[in-house]
Amino acid sequence: MANELAISVSGLKKTYTSKANGPKDAVAGIDLEVSRGEIFAILGPNGAGKTTTVEILEGYRDRDGGEVKVLGQDPAKLGKDSWAWRNRIGIVLQSTNDAQDLSVSETVKHFANYYSNPRDPESVIRDVGLDEKREARINTLSGGQRRRLDVALGIIGNPEILFLDEPTTGFDPEARRAFWDLIRNLRDEGTTILLTTHYLDEAEALADRVAVIVDGKIVEISTPENLGGRNTAKARVSWLENGQKQEIESDFPAAEVTKLVAKFGGEVPELTVIRPSLEDIYLKMIGQP
Amino acid sequence: MRPGIIKVGFLRGGLEIKQFMRQRESVVFTLLFPVMLLFIFGSVFKGDLAPGVTFSQYFVAGMIASGLVNTGFQQLAIMIPIERDFGTLKRLRGTPVSPISYFIGKAILVFVAMVVQVGALMGFGAALFGLDLPNTTERWIRFGWLILLGSICSTILGIAFSAVPKNGRGASAVVSPIVIILQFFSGVFFVFSTLPQWMQQFAALFPLKWLTQGMRSVFLPESFAAEEVAKSWEIPQIAIILIIWTVVGTFLALKTFKWSDK
Numbered sequence: 001m002a003n004e005l006a007i008s009v010s011g012l013k014k015t016y017t018s019k020a021n022g023p024k025d026a027v028a029g030i031d032l033e034v035s036r037g038e039i040f041a042i043l044g045p046n047g048a049g050k051t052t053t054v055e056i057l058e059g060y061r062d063r064d065g066g067e068v069k070v071l072g073q074d075p076a077k078l079g080k081d082s083w084a085w086r087n088r089i090g091i092v093l094q095s096t097n098d099a100q101d102l103s104v105s106e107t108v109k110h111f112a113n114y115y116s117n118p119r120d121p122e123s124v125i126r127d128v129g130l131d132e133k134r135e136a137r138i139n140t141l142s143g144g145q146r147r148r149l150d151v152a153l154g155i156i157g158n159p160e161i162l163f164l165d166e167p168t169t170g171f172d173p174e175a176r177r178a179f180w181d182l183i184r185n186l187r188d189e190g191t192t193i194l195l196t197t198h199y200l201d202e203a204e205a206l207a208d209r210v211a212v213i214v215d216g217k218i219v220e221i222s223t224p225e226n227l228g229g230r231n232t233a234k235a236r237v238s239w240l241e242n243g244q245k246q247e248i249e250s251d252f253p254a255a256e257v258t259k260l261v262a263k264f265g266g267e268v269p270e271l272t273v274i275r276p277s278l279e280d281i282y283l284k285m286i287g288q289p
Numbered sequence: 290m291r292p293g294i295i296k297v298g299f300l301r302g303g304l305e306i307k308q309f310m311r312q313r314e315s316v317v318f319t320l321l322f323p324v325m326l327l328f329i330f331g332s333v334f335k336g337d338l339a340p341g342v343t344f345s346q347y348f349v350a351g352m353i354a355s356g357l358v359n360t361g362f363q364q365l366a367i368m369i370p371i372e373r374d375f376g377t378l379k380r381l382r383g384t385p386v387s388p389i390s391y392f393i394g395k396a397i398l399v400f401v402a403m404v405v406q407v408g409a410l411m412g413f414g415a416a417l418f419g420l421d422l423p424n425t426t427e428r429w430i431r432f433g434w435l436i437l438l439g440s441i442c443s444t445i446l447g448i449a450f451s452a453v454p455k456n457g458r459g460a461s462a463v464v465s466p467i468v469i470i471l472q473f474f475s476g477v478f479f480v481f482s483t484l485p486q487w488m489q490q491f492a493a494l495f496p497l498k499w500l501t502q503g504m505r506s507v508f509l510p511e512s513f514a515a516e517e518v519a520k521s522w523e524i525p526q527i528a529i530i531l532i533i534w535t536v537v538g539t540f541l542a543l544k545t546f547k548w549s550d551k
Binding site: 058059060083084086087089091093095096097098099101102106110111113114115116153157 | 290291292296297300304307308311312372375376377379380382383384385386387
């Protein structure tokens with residue numbers, strides 16, 4: 001494909017005006033690019049502007065400024081051929097509660113009729129792990145199963161881009177891991193995936209790249225390994241000396257420890273060496289102590 | 290190749306009917322409520338309105354016409370805001386489905402529910418209240434197009450009006466009073482020609498009065514036409530009014546239809 005970018009966004013702005021608080025920038029100038037075949041995570045606390053951003057990309061909301069291209073088209077200016085664009089994208093919204101009285105297979109099969117080149121409904125049901133529930137009514141599914149159905153409906157049209165908005169909120173740990181495998185498989189089949197999450201471990205486990213968003217602004221875009229300079233961050237060495245806690249930051253913690261061992265002639269009281277965890281870095285980024 | 294808009298509309302219709310049939314309360318209510326009303330009114334008003342025209346006979350015409358309004362306009366203007374709340378519409382918006390396919394699906398649901406409801410009402414009426422069924426082919430044909438055109442008109446107006454209620458919880462409170470007032474004004478519960486003139490003229494602006502009159506032309510003897518305000522059934526006018534409302538409703542529905550509340 002000539003255009004290797006699945007999504008490009010520059011200077012995206014969206015302002016909401018409420019009677020109580022006046023205008024507020026939900027999205028205050030965002031730039032990002034997502035390549036084809038990439039899993040890109042937008043990570044941030046609740047209310048940071050993740051859903052607003054994604055819903056602008058999905059064509060649900062208009063914007064107040066900036067440029068947006070999704071599969072080479074501006075979602076706000078689709079015009080008559082909007083169906084052709086929607087035919088190429090898959091959307092998994094936040095909580096949905098529809099089609100209660102239908103069965104899983106009825107629903108998935110029905111949605112396949114909407115697309116020009118759908119996947120096989122049976123294999124989609126199998127892929128999302130709902131094979132045993134295929135004849136079950138949707139109102140009998142658990143939260144995690146329901147979310148798997150949402151994904152089935154998101155991918156039934158064989159999309160080039162899949163949008164996932166907080167896909168695993170409310171999952172138990174086992175269900176989350178199974179869900180992550182499903183998403184990785186989709187990426188391996190060539191689907192570009194844009195997901196929002198407020199779970200750090202989810203971004204770390206899944207994403208090729210992560211954008212951290214706070215108050216409508218991107219704080220950093222990086223791979224999970226390099227986020228916040230974690231790979232180059234100084235280690236913190238601390239110990240007890242003369243009844244006082246001592247602490248230094250160093251790029252070479254082993255050398256510091258060697259010096260301390262020589263000084264104490266053996267064991268160093270209450271010695272610890274800590275590298276900041278991804279969580280420490282993330283909390284710092286979003287402004288939490 | 291894009292899947293056909295009409296084909297997807299019919300598939301949606303099948304799905305809507307399936308969902309409707311699985312909600313037992315709504316099925317029972319839709320089918321039995323008109324029958325219950327007929328039973329109550331038929332038991333209270335025993336007399337004849339004119340030689341050979343019982344009140345039940347007159348009332349059935351009104352019941353079928355208002356069934357069209359209840360099943361189409363009222364049901365959809367309440368159901369669509371609920372579907373918005375549940376995210377049904379938002380999900381559809383994210384697929385290649387055309388709003389027209391969605392509209393067609395709703396119209397099919399309304400039409401099928403109407404046919405079943407009318408069948409129940411006529412069967413019950415004929416068995417218990419000596420209801421006379423339409424007695425000429427011409428009347429059956431007229432009955433057919435009235436149900437079809439009435440269903441489509443009522444559906445599209447229900448979709449157009451669904452933009453008015455803010456959410457599903459408040460929808461019934463907004464929609465139901467309008468329907469009940471129209472029913473009183475349009476000669477469903479009372480003989481239309483005995484209503485005050487201003488009420489008649491007001492009702493004549495809306496489709497229900499014309500549907501009711503059309504149903505009378507199907508169920509009452511030809512001689513009763515002389516009892517109408519216009520001394521005739523006014524069949525061409527009925528068709529024209531319904532078509533105008535359908536066209537206006539389609540325009541409004543396409544303009545105002547909201548997939549979500551944002």
